[in-house]
Amino acid sequence: MEEKEKLLCIIGPTAVGKTKLSLDLAKKFNGEIISGDSMQIYRGMDIGTAKITKEEMAGIPHHLIDIKDPKESFSVYEFQQLVRKKITDISNRNRLPIIVGGTGLYIQSVIYDYQFSNSGKDEKIRVQLEERSKLEGIEILYEQLKQVDPQAAEQIHPNNVRRVIRALEIYLSTGITMTEFKAKQQKTLLYDVALVGLTMEREKLYHRINERVNQMVQLGLIDEVKKLYDQGLKHAQATQAIGYKELFTAFDGEVSFEDAITTLKQNTRHFAKRQLTWFRNKMPVEWFDMTDPLDYEKNLQKISRYVAGMLNFKANT
Incomplete structure (x- = not known):
């Protein structure tokens, strides 16, 4: 029987701390990171998608970021095909592919024998x-x-x-x-996969989401959205993302920017709740509570042991 490729997935709601953990685990396991976020593929949508910066990458290769123009559409099928190819490329270099993100359906389409067909197209x-x-x-x-x-x-x-x-x-x-x-889709795992889920006490997570939105505004989110608005991208797939559509209504004069930002925070909190529900119902995830920042190092060690055991993959000391 052919040995399956090894794969680590780090999932969880927005603002829970996936990026920091992914960098630390990539260092420990000679990993390369594949973005599992359906919106970080778009160029020029950096602040609103909380896209990692070149400096933050700390030399660790990142894939599927900035590969599309916001005018272009992007499908689950396209994501599936691109990511599966990346997993093989990374594995062939004896490195560990790590998918990091919160778009559940996209990640599910990669790790399971998820068939796309023309049925239901008319x-x-x-x-x-x-x-x-x-x-x-x-x-x-x-x-x-x-x-x-x-x-x-x-x-x-x-x-x-x-x-x-x-x-x-x-x-x-x-x-x-x-x-x-x-x-009806087959639920056969195609990879030797470790599914690490991050969770957090709800009030703490919601506070982090509100703070993150405030920070995005300070970093220039409104200017970022204005550029897309000026390009006439109101109905593009890319700008349906949370963080963009809310501010489009302000540029249309329908609401104030203050109200748009309040709505953005509310929509992001609701989205985080839906993400958690989706992951809990759809995948065999091992959950780790990240509520207390003082427990981070302890959690990192615990997660590292779990990954090493699941994948039989030796960590760097």
């Missing part, structure tokens, strides 16, 4: 749905999705036009909901 239905979203508003379609597939609706943001339409397209063209379609 251009005629999709065009009709797109026309309806323009005429009636995406809210009407989202309500329809909640009726036919409440589980899918729970995982899709109401403003994510592309994914709402895709979920309805699958149902209307096949009679099978997106949730049922995903349930």
Whole structure:
């Protein structure tokens, strides 16, 4: 039997401390980091996606960052194919591939035997749905999705036009909901994988999220979003991300910047809650509580032992 490639995944909600841990584990295990964030692929979207800087990388190779223009779309299938190739490339150099991120579906598509097919694709239905979203508003379609597939609706943001339409397209063209379609997928792990999940006491996490948003604003988030706004990217896939769409409403004059930032904090907190629920329900994760910063070194040692044991991979001393 062919030996599986080894893979470490570090997952968890936004602002929980994945980046710091990933750097420390990459040093310990001769690792290279693959971004598992669906928005860090876009150039010029640095502050709002909490993208790691060149200085912070500390010489550790990072992959799948800044590979797309914000005008371009990006699919789960494309991510799956790119990441699987990177895993093989890194493994062939006797280094440990480490996926780090909070986009659960993207990571799940890589580590499981997740097949993408043309089933549920019907251009005629999709065009009709797109026309309806323009005429009636995406809210009407989202309500329809909640009726036919409440589980899918729970995982899709109401403003994510592309994914709402895709979920309805699958149902209307096949009679099978997106949730049922995903349930039929094979749940065979393709890699010898260690899934490390980071969690934190909720109030502490929410405080960190609020502080992170304040810091983003100080670093120039509003100017970053203004550049995208001026490029006419209001309806681009990239700008549906939290941190961008909220500020677009302020540039449209619909709300004040102060209110937009309050909404941004609220949406990020809700997103973190959804991320935790998703990971707990979908993957065999080993969870580590990062609430107390004084316990960080102890947690690092504990996580290192877990990874070494799971992957039979010797850590650097």
